[in-house]
Amino acid sequence: MRVAQAVLAILGLGITIYLSYERATGGEAACVIGGGCATVQSSEYAVLAGIPLAYMGVVTYAILLASAFIPRFPGRIIALIVAVCGVMFSMWLQYAELFLIKAICPWCVASAIIMVISLGVAIGRIVKAGDLKSDAGAAGA
Amino acid sequence: MSRRAWLISGAVLAAIIVVVVAIVVSVSGGDSSSSASTPSDGSASGAAEVLALTKGIPQSGFAIGKPSAPVTVKEFLDPQCPVCEKASTGAVAALVKGPVRAGEAKLVVVPLKFIGSDSVTASQAIAAAADQDRGFVYSDIIYRNQGQENSGWVTPDLLKNIASAIPGIDVAAWEKASTAQAAGDAVFAASDEAAAAGVNATPTFVVTGPGGKKTLTGAIPAAELLSAVTAVS
Numbered sequence: 492m493r494v495a496q497a498v499l500a501i502l503g504l505g506i507t508i509y510l511s512y513e514r515a516t517g518g519e520a521a522c523v524i525g526g527g528c529a530t531v532q533s534s535e536y537a538v539l540a541g542i543p544l545a546y547m548g549v550v551t552y553a554i555l556l557a558s559a560f561i562p563r564f565p566g567r568i569i570a571l572i573v574a575v576c577g578v579m580f581s582m583w584l585q586y587a588e589l590f591l592i593k594a595i596c597p598w599c600v601a602s603a604i605i606m607v608i609s610l611g612v613a614i615g616r617i618v619k620a621g622d623l624k625s626d627a628g629a630a631g632a
Numbered sequence: 633m634s635r636r637a638w639l640i641s642g643a644v645l646a647a648i649i650v651v652v653v654a655i656v657v658s659v660s661g662g663d664s665s666s667s668a669s670t671p672s673d674g675s676a677s678g679a680a681e682v683l684a685l686t687k688g689i690p691q692s693g694f695a696i697g698k699p700s701a702p703v704t705v706k707e708f709l710d711p712q713c714p715v716c717e718k719a720s721t722g723a724v725a726a727l728v729k730g731p732v733r734a735g736e737a738k739l740v741v742v743p744l745k746f747i748g749s750d751s752v753t754a755s756q757a758i759a760a761a762a763d764q765d766r767g768f769v770y771s772d773i774i775y776r777n778q779g780q781e782n783s784g785w786v787t788p789d790l791l792k793n794i795a796s797a798i799p800g801i802d803v804a805a806w807e808k809a810s811t812a813q814a815a816g817d818a819v820f821a822a823s824d825e826a827a828a829a830g831v832n833a834t835p836t837f838v839v840t841g842p843g844g845k846k847t848l849t850g851a852i853p854a855a856e857l858l859s860a861v862t863a864v865s
Contacts, residue, residue, distance in 0.1 A: 623640065
Protein backbone atom coordinates (compact mmCIF):
# COMPACT_ATOMS: atom_id res chain seq x y z
CA MET A 492 0.00 0.00 0.00
CA ARG A 493 2.90 2.31 0.68
CA VAL A 494 4.12 1.64 -2.87
CA ALA A 495 0.68 2.50 -4.26
CA GLN A 496 0.66 5.69 -2.25
CA ALA A 497 4.12 6.65 -3.52
CA VAL A 498 3.12 5.99 -7.14
CA LEU A 499 -0.06 8.10 -6.78
CA ALA A 500 1.95 10.89 -5.13
CA ILE A 501 4.47 10.88 -7.99
CA LEU A 502 1.64 11.09 -10.56
CA GLY A 503 0.07 13.97 -8.65
CA LEU A 504 3.44 15.69 -8.33
CA GLY A 505 3.91 15.48 -12.09
CA ILE A 506 0.56 17.18 -12.75
CA THR A 507 0.91 19.88 -10.12
CA ILE A 508 4.52 20.71 -11.02
CA TYR A 509 3.42 21.13 -14.64
CA LEU A 510 0.48 23.36 -13.66
CA SER A 511 2.72 25.36 -11.29
CA TYR A 512 5.30 25.88 -14.03
CA GLU A 513 2.64 27.09 -16.47
CA ARG A 514 1.21 29.39 -13.84
CA ALA A 515 4.59 30.82 -12.87
CA THR A 516 5.56 31.48 -16.48
CA GLY A 517 2.13 32.69 -17.53
CA GLY A 518 1.83 29.91 -20.09
CA GLU A 519 -1.35 28.11 -21.01
CA ALA A 520 -1.64 24.55 -19.76
CA ALA A 521 -2.22 22.24 -22.71
CA CYS A 522 -5.83 21.10 -22.44
CA VAL A 523 -6.04 17.63 -23.96
CA ILE A 524 -9.81 17.41 -23.42
CA GLY A 525 -11.98 20.53 -23.45
CA GLY A 526 -10.49 23.97 -23.22
CA GLY A 527 -10.84 25.56 -19.80
CA CYS A 528 -7.35 25.08 -18.36
CA ALA A 529 -6.20 28.67 -18.68
CA THR A 530 -9.60 29.97 -17.54
CA VAL A 531 -9.50 27.84 -14.39
CA GLN A 532 -5.82 28.44 -13.71
CA SER A 533 -6.13 32.20 -13.93
CA SER A 534 -9.41 32.40 -12.00
CA GLU A 535 -9.61 33.75 -8.48
CA TYR A 536 -10.70 30.28 -7.30
CA ALA A 537 -7.32 28.81 -8.24
CA VAL A 538 -5.80 30.85 -5.42
CA LEU A 539 -6.45 30.25 -1.76
CA ALA A 540 -5.19 32.66 0.89
CA GLY A 541 -2.92 34.19 -1.74
CA ILE A 542 -1.32 30.85 -2.66
CA PRO A 543 -2.13 29.21 -6.01
CA LEU A 544 -3.74 25.78 -5.53
CA ALA A 545 -1.21 24.36 -8.02
CA TYR A 546 1.63 25.26 -5.64
CA MET A 547 -0.32 23.84 -2.70
CA GLY A 548 -0.75 20.66 -4.73
CA VAL A 549 3.01 20.29 -5.16
CA VAL A 550 3.53 20.60 -1.40
CA THR A 551 0.63 18.23 -0.66
CA TYR A 552 1.85 15.50 -3.00
CA ALA A 553 5.45 15.95 -1.77
CA ILE A 554 4.31 15.36 1.83
CA LEU A 555 2.20 12.41 0.66
CA LEU A 556 5.24 10.94 -1.09
CA ALA A 557 7.41 11.48 1.97
CA SER A 558 4.80 9.85 4.22
CA ALA A 559 4.97 6.70 2.10
CA PHE A 560 8.54 6.30 3.32
CA ILE A 561 7.74 6.99 6.97
CA PRO A 562 7.05 3.66 8.66
CA ARG A 563 4.37 2.78 11.20
CA PHE A 564 1.70 5.01 12.68
CA PRO A 565 3.30 8.46 12.06
CA GLY A 566 3.51 7.78 8.32
CA ARG A 567 -0.06 6.52 8.20
CA ILE A 568 -1.62 9.44 10.07
CA ILE A 569 0.36 12.04 8.10
CA ALA A 570 -0.84 10.43 4.86
CA LEU A 571 -4.43 10.42 6.11
CA ILE A 572 -4.45 14.06 7.23
CA VAL A 573 -2.74 15.29 4.06
CA ALA A 574 -5.10 13.25 1.86
CA VAL A 575 -8.17 14.56 3.72
CA CYS A 576 -6.98 18.15 3.19
CA GLY A 577 -6.08 17.41 -0.43
CA VAL A 578 -9.48 15.88 -1.20
CA MET A 579 -11.30 18.82 0.36
CA PHE A 580 -9.30 21.39 -1.61
CA SER A 581 -9.77 19.33 -4.78
CA MET A 582 -13.51 19.06 -4.23
CA TRP A 583 -13.69 22.81 -3.64
CA LEU A 584 -11.91 23.44 -6.94
CA GLN A 585 -14.16 20.97 -8.79
CA TYR A 586 -17.23 22.71 -7.35
CA ALA A 587 -15.82 26.08 -8.43
CA GLU A 588 -15.07 24.76 -11.93
CA LEU A 589 -18.59 23.39 -12.41
CA PHE A 590 -20.71 26.13 -10.82
CA LEU A 591 -18.65 29.31 -10.50
CA ILE A 592 -16.00 29.41 -13.24
CA LYS A 593 -18.06 27.23 -15.61
CA ALA A 594 -14.91 25.81 -17.19
CA ILE A 595 -13.26 22.46 -16.69
CA CYS A 596 -9.53 21.88 -16.36
CA PRO A 597 -8.85 18.19 -17.10
CA TRP A 598 -5.51 18.36 -15.23
CA CYS A 599 -7.32 19.51 -12.09
CA VAL A 600 -9.90 16.73 -12.49
CA ALA A 601 -7.09 14.18 -12.87
CA SER A 602 -5.40 15.51 -9.74
CA ALA A 603 -8.70 15.34 -7.83
CA ILE A 604 -9.16 11.69 -8.87
CA ILE A 605 -5.61 10.85 -7.78
CA MET A 606 -6.20 12.59 -4.46
CA VAL A 607 -9.43 10.67 -3.82
CA ILE A 608 -7.65 7.37 -4.56
CA SER A 609 -4.80 8.49 -2.28
CA LEU A 610 -7.31 9.05 0.51
CA GLY A 611 -8.65 5.56 -0.08
CA VAL A 612 -5.14 4.14 0.16
CA ALA A 613 -4.42 6.16 3.30
CA ILE A 614 -7.61 4.85 4.92
CA GLY A 615 -6.68 1.37 3.77
CA ARG A 616 -3.29 1.67 5.50
CA ILE A 617 -4.98 2.72 8.74
CA VAL A 618 -7.56 -0.07 8.59
CA LYS A 619 -5.06 -2.74 7.56
CA ALA A 620 -2.73 -1.79 10.39
CA GLY A 621 -5.59 -2.07 12.87
CA ASP A 622 -5.17 1.47 14.17
CA LEU A 623 -8.91 1.79 14.71
CA LYS A 624 -9.22 -1.43 16.70
CA SER A 625 -6.96 -1.44 19.70
CA ASP A 626 -4.08 0.32 21.39
CA ALA A 627 -1.71 -2.35 20.17
CA GLY A 628 0.60 -0.82 17.57
CA ALA A 629 0.70 -2.52 14.26
CA ALA A 630 3.53 -2.43 11.86
CA GLY A 631 4.04 -2.08 8.27
CA ALA A 632 1.05 -1.00 6.18
CA MET B 633 -12.49 3.18 20.87
CA SER B 634 -8.70 2.94 21.10
CA ARG B 635 -6.40 5.87 21.81
CA ARG B 636 -5.17 5.80 18.22
CA ALA B 637 -8.71 5.84 16.89
CA TRP B 638 -9.41 8.93 18.99
CA LEU B 639 -6.20 10.53 17.73
CA ILE B 640 -7.09 9.76 14.11
CA SER B 641 -10.64 11.09 14.51
CA GLY B 642 -9.44 14.27 16.19
CA ALA B 643 -6.73 14.90 13.59
CA VAL B 644 -9.11 14.35 10.66
CA LEU B 645 -11.74 16.59 12.24
CA ALA B 646 -9.16 19.31 12.86
CA ALA B 647 -7.92 19.04 9.26
CA ILE B 648 -11.48 19.37 7.94
CA ILE B 649 -12.15 22.44 10.12
CA VAL B 650 -8.88 24.10 9.05
CA VAL B 651 -9.59 23.53 5.35
CA VAL B 652 -13.20 24.75 5.60
CA VAL B 653 -12.11 27.89 7.47
CA ALA B 654 -9.34 28.53 4.89
CA ILE B 655 -11.80 28.22 2.00
CA VAL B 656 -14.49 30.37 3.66
CA VAL B 657 -11.99 33.11 4.63
CA SER B 658 -10.41 33.09 1.18
CA VAL B 659 -13.73 33.25 -0.67
CA SER B 660 -15.29 35.93 1.53
CA GLY B 661 -12.14 38.04 1.27
CA GLY B 662 -11.69 37.54 -2.44
CA ASP B 663 -15.01 38.55 -3.88
CA SER B 664 -14.21 42.22 -4.24
CA SER B 665 -11.11 41.54 -6.32
CA SER B 666 -12.92 39.44 -8.86
CA SER B 667 -12.26 40.56 -12.39
CA ALA B 668 -15.36 41.41 -14.35
CA SER B 669 -14.43 39.60 -17.51
CA THR B 670 -17.86 38.25 -18.22
CA PRO B 671 -18.64 37.07 -21.71
CA SER B 672 -20.49 39.65 -23.69
CA ASP B 673 -23.88 39.22 -25.33
CA GLY B 674 -22.54 41.12 -28.29
CA SER B 675 -22.39 44.56 -26.72
CA ALA B 676 -18.90 45.95 -26.15
CA SER B 677 -18.14 47.14 -22.66
CA GLY B 678 -15.08 48.88 -21.26
CA ALA B 679 -14.51 51.07 -24.32
CA ALA B 680 -14.85 54.33 -22.37
CA GLU B 681 -12.22 53.17 -19.87
CA VAL B 682 -9.73 52.26 -22.61
CA LEU B 683 -10.37 55.46 -24.56
CA ALA B 684 -9.76 57.51 -21.40
CA LEU B 685 -6.52 55.62 -20.78
CA THR B 686 -5.21 56.25 -24.29
CA LYS B 687 -6.66 59.72 -24.96
CA GLY B 688 -4.13 62.04 -26.59
CA ILE B 689 -1.44 59.39 -27.06
CA PRO B 690 -0.23 58.89 -30.67
CA GLN B 691 -1.18 55.54 -32.24
CA SER B 692 0.14 53.86 -35.34
CA GLY B 693 -0.67 50.37 -36.58
CA PHE B 694 -0.30 47.99 -33.63
CA ALA B 695 1.61 50.61 -31.61
CA ILE B 696 0.72 53.25 -29.08
CA GLY B 697 3.15 55.94 -27.98
CA LYS B 698 5.52 58.47 -29.48
CA PRO B 699 7.12 56.81 -32.53
CA SER B 700 10.54 58.25 -31.57
CA ALA B 701 10.34 56.98 -27.97
CA PRO B 702 13.69 55.42 -27.02
CA VAL B 703 12.20 52.25 -25.51
CA THR B 704 9.98 49.79 -27.36
CA VAL B 705 7.85 47.31 -25.45
CA LYS B 706 6.56 44.52 -27.64
CA GLU B 707 3.71 42.54 -26.08
CA PHE B 708 3.03 39.11 -27.56
CA LEU B 709 -0.55 38.36 -26.56
CA ASP B 710 -3.48 36.11 -27.27
CA PRO B 711 -6.91 37.78 -27.14
CA GLN B 712 -8.24 34.71 -25.31
CA CYS B 713 -5.48 34.49 -22.72
CA PRO B 714 -6.85 35.24 -19.22
CA VAL B 715 -3.38 36.19 -17.93
CA CYS B 716 -3.13 38.75 -20.76
CA GLU B 717 -6.50 40.12 -19.66
CA LYS B 718 -5.12 40.60 -16.15
CA ALA B 719 -2.02 42.27 -17.62
CA SER B 720 -4.23 44.56 -19.69
CA THR B 721 -5.72 46.18 -16.61
CA GLY B 722 -2.52 45.83 -14.56
CA ALA B 723 0.99 46.09 -15.96
CA VAL B 724 -0.05 47.29 -19.43
CA ALA B 725 -2.35 50.01 -18.07
CA ALA B 726 0.46 51.20 -15.78
CA LEU B 727 2.87 51.24 -18.73
CA VAL B 728 0.48 53.31 -20.85
CA LYS B 729 -0.31 55.72 -18.00
CA GLY B 730 3.40 56.15 -17.23
CA PRO B 731 6.26 55.82 -19.73
CA VAL B 732 4.07 55.62 -22.86
CA ARG B 733 2.12 58.78 -22.04
CA ALA B 734 5.37 60.50 -21.05
CA GLY B 735 6.88 59.70 -24.46
CA GLU B 736 9.58 57.51 -22.92
CA ALA B 737 8.31 54.24 -24.40
CA LYS B 738 6.01 52.92 -27.08
CA LEU B 739 4.01 49.72 -26.81
CA VAL B 740 3.47 47.41 -29.77
CA VAL B 741 0.97 44.56 -29.52
CA VAL B 742 1.55 41.33 -31.43
CA PRO B 743 -1.72 39.34 -31.42
CA LEU B 744 -1.23 35.57 -31.64
CA LYS B 745 -3.51 32.61 -32.20
CA PHE B 746 -2.10 30.24 -29.55
CA ILE B 747 -5.34 29.17 -27.92
CA GLY B 748 -7.68 28.43 -30.79
CA SER B 749 -10.19 29.54 -33.37
CA ASP B 750 -11.55 32.48 -31.36
CA SER B 751 -7.96 33.75 -31.11
CA VAL B 752 -7.65 33.73 -34.90
CA THR B 753 -10.87 35.71 -35.43
CA ALA B 754 -10.06 38.22 -32.70
CA SER B 755 -6.45 38.67 -33.86
CA GLN B 756 -7.65 39.31 -37.42
CA ALA B 757 -10.03 41.94 -36.07
CA ILE B 758 -7.12 43.58 -34.22
CA ALA B 759 -5.04 43.50 -37.41
CA ALA B 760 -7.90 45.18 -39.31
CA ALA B 761 -8.08 47.88 -36.61
CA ALA B 762 -4.30 48.30 -36.87
CA ASP B 763 -4.81 49.14 -40.55
CA GLN B 764 -6.57 52.23 -39.19
CA ASP B 765 -3.95 52.82 -36.46
CA ARG B 766 -6.18 51.55 -33.67
CA GLY B 767 -4.61 48.13 -33.05
CA PHE B 768 -3.78 48.66 -29.37
CA VAL B 769 -7.10 50.25 -28.41
CA TYR B 770 -9.02 47.51 -30.19
CA SER B 771 -7.08 44.71 -28.48
CA ASP B 772 -7.43 46.36 -25.08
CA ILE B 773 -11.23 46.64 -25.46
CA ILE B 774 -11.38 42.97 -26.46
CA TYR B 775 -9.92 42.09 -23.04
CA ARG B 776 -12.73 44.01 -21.33
CA ASN B 777 -15.14 41.61 -23.07
CA GLN B 778 -13.19 38.37 -22.87
CA GLY B 779 -15.18 35.14 -22.54
CA GLN B 780 -14.32 31.52 -21.91
CA GLU B 781 -11.62 30.30 -24.24
CA ASN B 782 -12.79 28.72 -27.50
CA SER B 783 -16.45 28.98 -26.49
CA GLY B 784 -17.39 31.03 -29.53
CA TRP B 785 -17.42 34.29 -27.54
CA VAL B 786 -15.70 36.16 -30.38
CA THR B 787 -18.86 36.86 -32.36
CA PRO B 788 -19.17 39.15 -35.40
CA ASP B 789 -21.54 41.35 -33.37
CA LEU B 790 -19.04 41.78 -30.55
CA LEU B 791 -16.20 42.59 -32.94
CA LYS B 792 -18.30 45.09 -34.86
CA ASN B 793 -19.55 46.74 -31.68
CA ILE B 794 -15.97 47.16 -30.46
CA ALA B 795 -15.00 48.77 -33.78
CA SER B 796 -18.06 51.05 -33.58
CA ALA B 797 -17.07 52.15 -30.07
CA ILE B 798 -13.68 53.46 -31.22
CA PRO B 799 -13.77 57.01 -32.58
CA GLY B 800 -11.93 57.35 -35.88
CA ILE B 801 -12.54 53.84 -37.12
CA ASP B 802 -14.31 53.47 -40.46
CA VAL B 803 -16.41 50.48 -39.47
CA ALA B 804 -17.28 49.42 -43.02
CA ALA B 805 -13.60 49.45 -44.03
CA TRP B 806 -12.64 47.65 -40.82
CA GLU B 807 -15.29 44.96 -41.41
CA LYS B 808 -14.03 44.35 -44.92
CA ALA B 809 -10.40 44.23 -43.76
CA SER B 810 -11.10 41.88 -40.85
CA THR B 811 -12.11 39.07 -43.19
CA ALA B 812 -9.60 39.88 -45.92
CA GLN B 813 -6.57 37.77 -46.70
CA ALA B 814 -4.26 40.50 -45.42
CA ALA B 815 -5.62 40.18 -41.86
CA GLY B 816 -5.03 36.43 -41.93
CA ASP B 817 -1.53 37.00 -43.28
CA ALA B 818 -0.84 39.49 -40.48
CA VAL B 819 -1.80 36.90 -37.86
CA PHE B 820 0.47 34.29 -39.45
CA ALA B 821 3.26 36.86 -39.64
CA ALA B 822 2.78 37.55 -35.92
CA SER B 823 3.09 33.81 -35.20
CA ASP B 824 6.30 33.68 -37.24
CA GLU B 825 7.64 36.67 -35.34
CA ALA B 826 6.81 35.00 -32.01
CA ALA B 827 8.50 31.77 -33.10
CA ALA B 828 11.59 33.66 -34.21
CA ALA B 829 11.71 35.47 -30.86
CA GLY B 830 11.34 32.17 -28.97
CA VAL B 831 8.00 33.21 -27.49
CA ASN B 832 5.98 30.22 -26.28
CA ALA B 833 3.70 31.79 -23.66
CA THR B 834 1.48 34.83 -23.42
CA PRO B 835 1.80 37.54 -22.43
CA THR B 836 5.49 37.95 -23.20
CA PHE B 837 6.95 41.45 -23.04
CA VAL B 838 10.16 42.17 -24.94
CA VAL B 839 11.51 45.51 -23.72
CA THR B 840 14.20 47.02 -25.92
CA GLY B 841 16.06 50.29 -25.51
CA PRO B 842 19.49 51.93 -25.65
CA GLY B 843 20.45 50.11 -22.43
CA GLY B 844 19.72 46.61 -23.75
CA LYS B 845 16.86 44.16 -23.88
CA LYS B 846 14.75 42.41 -21.26
CA THR B 847 12.12 39.72 -21.70
CA LEU B 848 9.34 39.23 -19.16
CA THR B 849 6.72 36.50 -19.30
CA GLY B 850 3.43 35.82 -17.57
CA ALA B 851 1.52 37.52 -14.82
CA ILE B 852 4.12 40.13 -14.00
CA PRO B 853 3.47 42.97 -11.54
CA ALA B 854 3.28 46.49 -13.01
CA ALA B 855 6.41 47.50 -11.06
CA GLU B 856 8.45 44.78 -12.80
CA LEU B 857 7.49 46.00 -16.28
CA LEU B 858 8.15 49.63 -15.36
CA SER B 859 11.55 48.67 -13.87
CA ALA B 860 12.45 46.88 -17.10
CA VAL B 861 11.64 50.05 -19.08
CA THR B 862 13.86 52.08 -16.76
CA ALA B 863 16.64 49.49 -16.94
CA VAL B 864 16.92 49.59 -20.74
CA SER B 865 16.41 53.36 -21.08
